[in-house]
Amino acid sequence: MGKSMSIKPVSDNVIRRLPKYLRKLNEMLDANVRRTSSFVIADVLGLTASQVRQDLNCFGEFGHQGYGYDVSTLKEGIEDILGMNRGFNAIMVGVGNIGHSLADNFCFSDWGVKLIGIFDVDKKLIGTKVNGIEIYDVGTIVDFIAENRVDMAVLCIPKRGAKEMAALLAENGIEAIWNFTNEDLFEPYNQSIVENVHFSDSLLRLSYRLTERNDNK
Amino acid sequence: MGKSMSIKPVSDNVIRRLPKYLRKLNEMLDANVRRTSSFVIADVLGLTASQVRQDLNCFGEFGHQGYGYDVSTLKEGIEDILGMNRGFNAIMVGVGNIGHSLADNFCFSDWGVKLIGIFDVDKKLIGTKVNGIEIYDVGTIVDFIAENRVDMAVLCIPKRGAKEMAALLAENGIEAIWNFTNEDLFEPYNQSIVENVHFSDSLLRLSYRLTERNDNK
DNA sequence: TAGATTGTTAATCGATTAACAATC
């Protein structure tokens, strides 16, 4: 951990695979599997052993020659790489249907993130709680950010206000936005890192593949 | 449309970009922009014009030399490619928090998919409706599939039952599964196409990038 | 030790970018 001399940035493809490794390692631990290898990992994820080793070696040496990988050690290594031990705090902005569903059901703490506040415009919601987390007036959000460590914002407001809110959050020092809005947020909200979640993209990929298959038979 | 002699499969990277093109084309239409070019599209999406032209040329010729692309024609072309005009029907299995949120808020019809039924085990829910769609006993799902055209299943049940349900659906002819379960479904449920949605993967990518940035300053 | 599997370099493959003739 803490290899700060990151020479060349790790490719996005590699980053996308890390959570999948983590999921499988957790499953192995649950099944009391202590030891694994690049071959086994590759097999369960549909990759090649070479690729698994290349991926991991972007971040250092996690294995032992002739032995393989200790599941627990590798899991912890990947958790560190992904920032799960940084104590990130998040706020949610907008608690309509999707926001409410996330606040209620998505286990942020499983991924090292703590949801410390929810903001909305709806007066009826303000002062109530979802899953133990208080809902505040969105008008107080700037003060809240000033007074608390807030690393991420989970954006769940309607599309039309998204750009403006992203800009406001960025101005006030929020560096990461998890965007469930249907507005594509690129990084003009400057410095901020944005992860756009588009359910429709996912559905359309499925639709494409089904169409392609139907046509080929 | 309908080029059935698909020679080499189009790469996944290309498919992932198609919904993004579509989103921008829709925005252009909303703004009464009738005509565009690979340069403009590339610019708004952070790609290169070359890449846009290469992507589109996987599927035929959509533009006019010296002119560019007619927004409306291109949009319709991409909709066709993605299968949005195939009249796909979907059922939802499991209507807990995430399922309910999707049924209520995600506009399936915007993407050419019709949600025709919801299935759950909870007796209290059976017979009620969400967003006008009836909730049926999951025990009747095989009959329902036999009696209706069902192209896709939106899987929103708890993780533990996911593999079994995927197998059941596949056995009964469902070829596409949109999987919101936390279980990774690969394609052993044979022939079925699976699109796994993992919120945590998305959050962890954000966490990674934030961590990386924090370390580099 | 012999067998196994890593870390890492080299080879291959595929995707992106550049270039440009075709043509609207």
Added chain:
DNA sequence: TAGATTGTTAATCGATTAACAATC
């Protein structure tokens, strides 16, 4: 026509795969 922009081929770049010496 001159200017613009496509469709498409060629060049470059990067990611995946293969190979193997190091070593547990």
